[in-house]
Amino acid sequence: MKNRVKQFVAPTLIVALFSAAGLVMAQQAPKPETLIKVRQSAFQVVAWNSTRIKASLEGTYNKEDVIKSANAIAAIANSGLGSLFAAGTETGKGWHETSAKAEVFSNGARFAELGANFGKEANELASVALSGDANLVKNQYGKLTSTCKACHNDFKSKD
Amino acid sequence: MKNRVKQFVAPTLIVALFSAAGLVMAQQAPKPETLIKVRQSAFQVVAWNSTRIKASLEGTYNKEDVIKSANAIAAIANSGLGSLFAAGTETGKGWHETSAKAEVFSNGARFAELGANFGKEANELASVALSGDANLVKNQYGKLTSTCKACHNDFKSKD
Numbered sequence: 668m669k670n671r672v673k674q675f676v677a678p679t680l681i682v683a684l685f686s687a688a689g690l691v692m693a694q695q696a697p698k699p700e701t702l703i704k705v706r707q708s709a710f711q712v713v714a715w716n717s718t719r720i721k722a723s724l725e726g727t728y729n730k731e732d733v734i735k736s737a738n739a740i741a742a743i744a745n746s747g748l749g750s751l752f753a754a755g756t757e758t759g760k761g762w763h764e765t766s767a768k769a770e771v772f773s774n775g776a777r778f779a780e781l782g783a784n785f786g787k788e789a790n791e792l793a794s795v796a797l798s799g800d801a802n803l804v805k806n807q808y809g810k811l812t813s814t815c816k817a818c819h820n821d822f823k824s825k826d
Numbered sequence: 827m828k829n830r831v832k833q834f835v836a837p838t839l840i841v842a843l844f845s846a847a848g849l850v851m852a853q854q855a856p857k858p859e860t861l862i863k864v865r866q867s868a869f870q871v872v873a874w875n876s877t878r879i880k881a882s883l884e885g886t887y888n889k890e891d892v893i894k895s896a897n898a899i900a901a902i903a904n905s906g907l908g909s910l911f912a913a914g915t916e917t918g919k920g921w922h923e924t925s926a927k928a929e930v931f932s933n934g935a936r937f938a939e940l941g942a943n944f945g946k947e948a949n950e951l952a953s954v955a956l957s958g959d960a961n962l963v964k965n966q967y968g969k970l971t972s973t974c975k976a977c978h979n980d981f982k983s984k985d
Contacts, residue, residue: 697877705874708867715864716905718856735905742901746875746894762921 699753704761706751709743716740717815720792720808723801730799740811741793744786749779771822781818788814858912863920865910868902875899876974879951879967882960889958899970900952903945908938930981940977947973 697705716736723733757772759765771778788811795807856864875895882888916931918924930937947970954966 701874705870708870708874711864711867712871712902715860715867732906739901739905742894742898743871746898747891 699756699759700761702751702753702756702761703759703765706748707761707763707765709746709748709751713740713743713815717812720804724805724808728799728801730796733799733804734793734796737789737793737796741786741789744789749782752778766823768822768824778818778822781814781821785811785814785818858915858918859920861910861912861915861920862918862924865907865926866920866922866924868905868907868910872899872902872974876971879963883964883967887958887960889955892963893952893955896948896952896955900945900948903941903948908941911937925982927981927983937977937981940973940980944970944973944977 716739719736720733723729752767752771754772756765757767757769788807792804792807792811795803798804875898878895879892882892911926911930911934913931915924916926916928947966951963951966951970954962957963
């Protein structure tokens with residue numbers, strides 16, 4: 668009888684343990700819609716700070732404002748945005764339906780390469796911003812936005 | 827005759843110039859819904875990076891991951907979030923209806939004070955993260971999240 672109980676209990680325990688493990692994993696792994704929402708938010712903040720730098724370059728140059736915005740863009744670019752495009756997030760809704768093209772997931776190496784270019788130029792802009800030299804900043808800002816455009820052309824849907 | 831032409835042209839020119847200035851201002855001043863959308867995005871990115879630091883503290887500590895997340899939070903905290911709560915954004919929809927309470931706008935001094943606390947502790951966390959000492963990071967992370975809670979209690983609606 669004890670053996671029969673053991674035989675009954677053991678698989679139940681194993682199932683229970685696996686279920687618990689599954690539950691823990693489910694709690695830790697972010698939902699696809701969360702990842703999509705966070706990446707949409709991150710690029711929104713990048714775009715906002717890009718607009719602020721542009722306003723400084725086209726209007727009255729504000730050194731402190733440009734430094735703050737360039738730092739925000741660089742820190743977000745360095746924060747590991749690639750992980751927000753995890754498998755399972757090919758389609759779905761964050762704040763809105765994802766704008767990521769299928770190529771993000773089918774050509775991950777190229778997407779990562781363009782992401783690295785974005786990070787490199789963003790870091791350089793944060794460095795150049797410290798000089799307060801509007802011409803240097805304008806030149807580097809152009810390099811940064813060209814990395815944005817390159818990635819959008821290949822990996823972001825237009826609608 | 828020349829004088830009459832001048833009298834006619836001059837006010838017209840002034841009106842035209844003011845209109846052009848108005849147009850430029852209209853182009854430069856962001857819409858309230860843009861400001862609301864950007865602040866909602868910024869706090870979403872802050873929350874995401876906070877979650878990543880928490881995961882490191884509660885699971886396997888990843889020094890580089892914590893540094894990246896702490897830098898992102900600090901750079902956003904330093905980027906001038908207060909300007910996203912400009913007059914005219916008391917109500918309205920960004921990604922969703924604003925969660926800002928009326929007190930943000932009626933008690934701006936206290937809101938700014940709590941915002942400065944957030945920035946201070948975020949900068950300190952970015953600094954402490956470089957040590958890779960999980961206990962120090964845990965302690966400072968607690969200080970940072972207490973500034974989040976303090977502000978949410980007074981200035982963010984629950985629903």
